[in-house]
Amino acid sequence: MSVKTKRKELTSVGVDIGSSTSHVVFSQIVLEKNDNSRTEKFEIKERKILYSGPIHLTPFKDARNIDFEHLRDLLLSDYQSAGFAVSDIDTGAVIITGETAKKENAEWIVSALAGEAGKFVAATAGPNFESVLAAYGSGAVTKSTDTGETIMNVDIGGGSSNVAVCKDGRVVATTAINVGGRLVAVDDSHRIIRLEDTGRNLAEAVGLSLEIGQVLSDSDKKKLADALARALLDCIQQKPLSKITSMLMMAPPLEYDDQIDCITFSGGVAEYIYGSEEREFNDLGVFLARAVKEKTGELSLPVGKPEHKIRATVIGAGNFSLQVSGSTTFLSSGFKYPLRNLPVIEPHIGTRKPSSTDVKEAIQRALSRFDLIEGVDPLILAFNNSVRPSYDNLKEFALGVVSALPNTIKTQTPIFMCFDADIGNSVGNVMKRETGINNELLSIDEIFLKEGDFVDIGEPIIEDVVVPVVIKTLVFDSE
Incomplete structure (x- = not known):
């Protein structure tokens, strides 16, 4: 099915909770369909800062705890000054940085603020992710x-x-x-x-x-x-x-x-x-x-x-954290979005014409690397350069995935998959048809994920097929 939408405008927020200061930036992100792309991939064509909030000194209750109520009031006043309601915000990220990420209530605060900041705002932390956001935001x-x-x-x-x-x-x-x-x-x-x-x-x-x-x-x-x-x-x-x-x-x-x-x-x-x-x-x-x-x-x-100095990280969080999936996705109807903090597991298969056994063993090895319990711990399987899109190959691949996840199948836990190539919908359809599973299935594509990432996935933003994705790290070092 061809996607008819050509252009989509999103309002994004970036919130940076730092050791010294905290601030918010509101931006507009414009998505446009690339008509020259065989896959009708939507690309981010424009990023524009709409409002930069004042620089606030980060409030602390004591040496080990951030003052959540005071911080929330400061940020909500910035929303009012900018003329935005929380319901106006489509996407974005809250990042907690530096020494602040070590505070005892850091993880709870960043998650709570992300939940209150808009429809799909990611909670993020971690020094290397902060480095990336600052590099983008600085210009x-x-x-x-x-x-x-x-x-x-x-x-x-x-x-x-x-x-x-x-x-x-x-x-x-x-x-x-x-x-x-x-x-x-x-x-x-x-x-x-x-x-x-x-x-x-x-x-x-x-x-x-x-x-x-x-x-x-x-x-x-x-x-x-x-x-x-x-x-x-x-x-x-x-x-x-x-x-x-x-x-x-x-x-x-x-x-x-x-x-x-x-x-x-x-x-x-x-x-x-x-x-x-x-x-x-x-x-x-x-x-x-x-x-x-x-x-x-x-x-x-x-x-x-x-181009930007003190606001580099917050601009990075608001303008450069978002990616969008391809339009050839398979999304079961029962998901409650956003899906948050899914750890990425990347099975290394080694051939693009794998047998079901190859796929099963690659997934099992990947799970063991992360000490994750199949069927208990939520996760997303990332397959990069993994399978040629012929029906027979996809059938073998789907059988391999299902055989690697017996507890997931038994407990009817959702299966999350991401592909770097535009085969998300094909894999989902073949898996449902050839294996008979009843699990909810999310199979997105044209996004490259790697092991060690976490992802948030928002509700579809274009014709029920294109989803927003924030790829991030989550590191809370409370020592």
């Missing part, structure tokens, strides 16, 4: 396409620095480190009122003993900032990690051996690096910016200026 990814340069974007916030290497319009490498401007904060009399565990550990490593209520001198701020900047530079230069740098790493070290042409900085601390902010917020931000700027000379790299 570094687009700039790498426009200029042909390989650009390293370093997003320095209140609790973390997120590094992404951008080449040919893609993020090709990421890492993250606990380097941020608000690991320690003071009041107007310079007494410490906020001390993250990372800040305390760093202080001990450089010979300082810090406690709440203690006066923090400018010389001690400089000492802490210098150590943070040194660790950040070691991280992005891929030097052997010192004891301090190792302690601060939040993700595996950067792995990129080719040439970097330019470095850009985003995040709140970048506002100081580029001289667009002069106010001080009683933390390490100004000192960290000076130290990073000083040490960046070691890189022998030109420093570029990004």
Whole structure:
């Protein structure tokens, strides 16, 4: 069946809950059908920021808990100022970043806010995902396409620095480190009122003993900032990690051996690096910016200026988190959308003409890699370059999937599948016809998923066949 819709406009929200600040951005995303595509795939043709909310200091109840009610009130007031109701929002993402993702109520808060923010808003966290969103939101990814340069974007916030290497319009490498401007904060009399565990550990490593209520001198701020900047530079230069740098790493070290042409900085601390902010917020931000700027000379790299700085991550969350499926999907009618936080399992089959046994064993191996219990744990099977679309091949494939999921079949649990090629509908139809299963079935296509991802899937947005998808990571490190 041919899809008649040519164009679809969506209103998207991005919400960033950071260690220092929180903010919201509303955007318009325009989907258009590519008439030159054999598969009638819808593509994102335009992204436009409609409203950028003010920068709020992230409210905390205490050292370990975010103040949900206060935060929600701030964000809802931004909705009112922007002229949007929650029901107007089609998609988007809430991301919780840096040290804030370690708070005891972080996971609950981001899920609750996502549930209240719109029809299909994803709850996300995780340092590498933040690196990707910041790279897109800063403009570094687009700039790498426009200029042909390989650009390293370093997003320095209140609790973390997120590094992404951008080449040919893609993020090709990421890492993250606990380097941020608000690991320690003071009041107007310079007494410490906020001390993250990372800040305390760093202080001990450089010979300082810090406690709440203690006066923090400018010389001690400089000492802490210098150590943070040194660790950040070691991280992005891929030097052997010192004891301090190792302690601060939040993700595996950067792995990129080719040439970097330019470095850009985003995040709140970048506002100081580029001289667009002069106010001080009683933390390490100004000192960290000076130290990073000083040490960046070691890189022998030109420093570029990004399109967006402090709002890079939130723009990335609102504008670049969404993907859309192909229009050749198979969707049973009984699903209650959105489907949230499905872990991606990627069976590696090894041939495009697999037997049912090949498929069954590949799925079983993939399940064992993740310690998931078949029939109990929700998941989505991602098949990339997996099967040639002849009827006999699809029949063998479908039989293999069903034989790998005996508990799922027995308990009538839904089966979720995703294909990188446009065969979602064909697989669904053949599976229903040839196996006789009664399970609800979701088989989407033209989206590439990989192991370690999580996905949210929203209700169909175009003629009951095209679904919105947010591919993300979910990492809540409460230590």
